[in-house]
Amino acid sequence: MKKMSPQERQKLIITTLESASTPITASEFAEKANVSRQVIVQDVSILKAKNEPIIATSQGYVYLREKAEDSVQRRTIVVRHTPEQTLEELYMIVDHGVTVKDVSVEHPVYGDLTASIMVSNRKEVDLFYEKLQDPKASHLSSLTEGLHLHTLEADSIEKIEAACRELERAGILV
CATH class of the missing domain: 3.30.1340.20 (3H domain)
Known part of the structure; x- marks a missing residue:
């Protein structure tokens, strides 16, 4: 399995978190993208800097949906x-x-x-x-x-x- 590009990983992170009902760990993303956990942590930091509403919890990452x-x-x-x-x-x-x-x-x-x-x-x-x-x-x-x-x-x-x-x-x- 080849490694995903940074853009592909970041898209994976956003789309997966947007549809997830439970938190997802960096290790789970790393396995899907065939990269290290630290690469995912860096990707998430980049996404946060781009104002994506991702937060790290003790259970993993979640995407903050706007609630009514x-x-x-x-x-x-x-x-x-x-x-x-x-x-x-x-x-x-x-x-x-x-x-x-x-x-x-x-x-x-x-x-x-x-x-x-x-x-x-x-x-x-x-x-x-x-x-x-x-x-x-x-x-x-x-x-x-x-x-x-x-x-x-x-x-x-x-x-x-x-x-x-x-x-x-x-x-x-x-």
Whole structure:
């Protein structure tokens, strides 16, 4: 199998992500294109520089589709907890049908630091949490004594409010 040109790979990445319902890893693209994972990471960086709405999540790459604004409810919440409570916190949120888009902290030097999470169910939470167990990985909230923000999304504000009530009962919501 011959290697694809950069243009062919980038077209493959965009068309595949646009039609995918789940994240796709760089390794999966590398196998399809007969190149290394690092070549795909570089291709994605080029596509992002061209304003393609691709984000890297803990499960792989996703293409951000424009959703009808009236169908998606969004709220940013402030939480504080220990690293050991991360799994419990994320389960509380996704169990209410809410997606955790990202995590943000305020760094004294770099300002706001935001990382994509994009978890919507327990399986995605488990995969994300598993990656956090790597000794080279660390929680962004470790920079702020556990204080951090999440952007939440759901198809109704009631789902977000229910998740927030549960976080509040657990002493996690600030």
